[in-house]
Amino acid sequence: MAASGGRPPLRPFRRLSGLLLGRGAGARREAGGSEPNWVRGSGQAVLARLRASAVVQPDFLSLEEEETLSRELEPQLRRRRYQFDHWDAAIHGFRETEKSRWSEPSRAILQRVRAAAFDPDQPQLPLVHVLDLDQSGYIKPHVDSIKFCGSTIAGLSLLSTSVMRLVDSHDPQQWLELLLERRSLYILRGPARYDFSHQILRDQESFFAGRKVPRGRRISVICRSLPEGDRGPDLPPPLPPPPC
Ligand SMILES: O=C(O)CCC(=O)C(=O)O
Numbered sequence: 001m002a003a004s005g006g007r008p009p010l011r012p013f014r015r016l017s018g019l020l021l022g023r024g025a026g027a028r029r030e031a032g033g034s035e036p037n038w039v040r041g042s043g044q045a046v047l048a049r050l051r052a053s054a055v056v057q058p059d060f061l062s063l064e065e066e067e068t069l070s071r072e073l074e075p076q077l078r079r080r081r082y083q084f085d086h087w088d089a090a091i092h093g094f095r096e097t098e099k100s101r102w103s104e105p106s107r108a109i110l111q112r113v114r115a116a117a118f119d120p121d122q123p124q125l126p127l128v129h130v131l132d133l134d135q136s137g138y139i140k141p142h143v144d145s146i147k148f149c150g151s152t153i154a155g156l157s158l159l160s161t162s163v164m165r166l167v168d169s170h171d172p173q174q175w176l177e178l179l180l181e182r183r184s185l186y187i188l189r190g191p192a193r194y195d196f197s198h199q200i201l202r203d204q205e206s207f208f209a210g211r212k213v214p215r216g217r218r219i220s221v222i223c224r225s226l227p228e229g230d231r232g233p234d235l236p237p238p239l240p241p242p243p244c
Pocket of ligand 1: 131144198200222
């Protein structure tokens, strides 16, 4: 992450997917079939392959819970400026922070996220990543760095619905799109996390199953598992799952 205003940089979570930069998925044939209304894919094979590893739970948050989180985050985010020219170019029009201290109601919400997304004994990053995307902001295709993130990523979407696209890093014809409705939870694990890049589409490209999904400002609240195995010399020893 770029340092600004003298703050320490955040973990460089993202590794751009060079294969996919500058390439859209082209004219895409979609398959949905028996999939839930918030998952589309290039074909039945990819849908089956990622069925257990790219999961969306709509309405995970109540309106009140969304309000609780966004009210708590707003003052902290407002102190930062949106960045439109980030040095690693993985993301455009955003501000972000990592947060460890939460109010009691927010802790309870995050505990629900952790229970839904992680195995009970899966070590997790104690800091929660908060990403605020401007209405014009977007995230380019990337794979989260294996140095800073383990096999599971769980994200809440606040304020705006968006479309997340996953593309197979070895075969760009294989893709999946997730409709991330406001107040939903998504979970990427295993193959969806390691073998596919993920991105959040900009407003002009924000369509799902042929229908426009208008993008507004979106805040995501993301919990990640700790990297497995050798986590590098500059990371602290593993922590048990945080109480949140
Ligand atoms: O905002 C999201 O839900 C995804 C964030 C993301 O891809 C990242 O921080 O690497």
